[in-house]
Amino acid sequence: MHSKMLVWWLVQLGYLSWLSYVSTVKCAAVMKRRKGDHFMDYADVVETACQTGPAKLVPYSNFGRKLINLFLCITQFGFCCVYIVFAATNFEQVVAHYFPSAALDIRSYMAIMMVFLIPLCWIRKLKYLSPVSLLANILQTSSLVLIFYYILQDLPNVSSRPAFGSWKTLPLYFGTAVFAFEGISLVLPLQKDMRTPKQFEGLTGVLNTGMVTVSVLYFAVGFYGYLKYGEVVKGSITLNLPSEDLLAQLVKLMMVLAILGSYAVQFYVPMEIIWPSLSTYFQNGPYQLIAEYTFRTVLVLVTLCLAAAIPKLDLFISLVGAFSSSFLALVFPPVLELITYWPNVGRWTMAKNALIIVFGIIGFLAGTYASVESLVDAFST
Template identity: 45%
Template sequence: MSTQRLRNGDYHDYSSTGASPEESPSEGRSSFSPGSYQRFGESSSTTWFQTLIHLLKGNIGTGLLGLPLAVKNAGILVSLHHGSVFSVATAVLPTCSGLLNKPYLDYGDTVMHGLESSPSAWLRNHAHWGRRTVDFFLIVTQLGFCCVYFVFLADNFKQVIEAANGTTNNCHNNETVILMPTMDSRLYMLTFLPFLVLLAFIRNLRILSIFSLLANISMLVSLVMIYQFIVQRIPDPSHLPLVAPWKTYPLFFGTAIFAFEGIGMVLPLENKMKDPRKFPLILYVGMAIVTALYISLGSLGYLQFGASIQGSITLNLPNCWLYQSVKLLYSIGIFFTYALQFYVPAEIIVPFFVSRAPEHCELVVDLFVRTALVCVTCVLAILIPRLDLVISLVGSVSSSALALIIPPLLEVTTYYTEGMSPLTIAKDALISVLGFVGFVVGTYEALYELIQPSSGPIATNSTSAFM
């Protein structure tokens, strides 16, 4: 079967759209009139609250816990400024989608139609390559997040289990703990594999919203406990540099841009809303909450732990049962978040293979491809088990393109014929250039650290208790 089946609506992912065999997606879209946001498959559409839950969950993950180390790599002044800039680019995509009057656009569709509306004939003729490029970066980014989740789960569970014999009820006196050797962290990853495969079989966003809510609750409790610890007895920060050496800045860039993990979820979430007219407000509110969390946790975490900060701030918490439970609670949240981050690449890759399978084998092929993708993320995590470098590499390679390079360029191509001020064009050009520089330098630095670790490595994969 050809891929044209996808366009003609012969292959229906009823689980995620709620469409019935009698109503194809193309039929549902043909009834759309300008200014109307009615969706086909209303039964599976998400409410504003469910959408906000998904948006928060998509952006609050392992990247948030790695931000204190990112602040160390850039310095407090630089990190405060850049963290605010990174959050602005996320709002560009829905704006461009709204201008095109096409409410069913995903990220790739938005780029393609934006290029088709460009005044440049060459860009119009090659608009389909814009979609393919975005789909490639989306797949790399989202699967990269899933790789990081494997490493995070393994690191935190390994630390909790190895320090179990020395864990006490006293959270004030941090003492060296003799660890009980257990299996390698990569074996922990293999232990999580079958459970994450089962989680990846869930294909309905409404069902996933239940897991997102559970994840948000567990992670909210964990974050409250983390904040409660890092705001107490903050050491004198005068010895900490306001601006870090320039050589470590690329690692900050990769980690900071990785933290905005929900860029690939923005348009899919808008497309699933019952009333997408409310989405811009939800986006601004959600990103304001996320940015406040990023800046505060990154700065306070670095001030509290200083040069000893690890790839995830949970690995710096005291060795007592209260904070060991925090690690477990946050890990549970990350476990459920895996399915949400996995949703985007699955929506791109799975239909490609299912459209070529006999109709009676579609479900089998669907589940097989999902299983294979989860196994790929597990294998990649096993090959690169250093949490800080995995985060920085994924952020530099693909997140920078999706969050910094493409959105400003898309805004220019989409709005140029409508009239744009030179200042706006210069702003978009500057953000894209900085994103490209960060892409090149950040990727190089992360790969260099993987091949030739520095003489003073960061103990990001260490399981020793905080001293």
């Protein structure tokens, strides 16, 4: 996928993701009025929609909740695995440059990172993770400024890059783009934690402002990153920064620290889904606490094993995006909107949602197949 078409497809997927976020927020507002609750997460909204929607769906309300939670867990653990691969790949490049004789296999760096990740994931309260998240955001923002400093220098003419590569790479790109935009699990919690939740919606609300800002950054990094490095661009733009430049190596280390901090925040979501059900099997007291810490440690090690099994950053991102993020961001929201407003669904709404659902399912099938096929080819060679 090349620079001009990359931006066009990114705009389309960004727009579809925005539609999904908006429809989910509106459906949540409807469900809150029906049930009288002040807050509902994604799974709550789906369950309530089935309970209060068409009579045939009432028996499947609990299944709908579990299905959403399943895909949320798969997606969040997928993010965690990608973060491990990203951090290890960048750290390996720095060490290999300055200490070539001491360079290790990438899986060794993944194992070293467990020394930091496991204690971080022992933090049980989200408010205690806030300083970690704040530091990660500062490091990421600073790194992004420096990345633009590098990729905007000595740019070739736009016409020097082809507008389109091949249709074969489109499914891989679909998974990568959906992975980048997927954040639907955080939309409702963010609205809930605002002092004035009404400011989340609207033309200049937090949702629209955030989506535009993030989209512009994605477009800029994708467009100028490819324009700068062309066919040799790697799974992370940081891996293309000049190894001989100390500032570039500092950017990589800053991103490694930022990603390790973000890992703990992403890990918090599936723990909040899984552990409450498991905790009922343990008595209150120290045994329950020990069991929770043990379970957290085991889950972190599971993500390590998955990351070590597939240490290909670009292909791992595409696989996670196509397999799980596509359903959360492109399939479930339009289905939820149809259930919420049934039977008073207009023709335009019906057609729009049907097209998005079909597009999401095709992307899921094609993207997952292409990602698995590319991974098999990569390992076979």
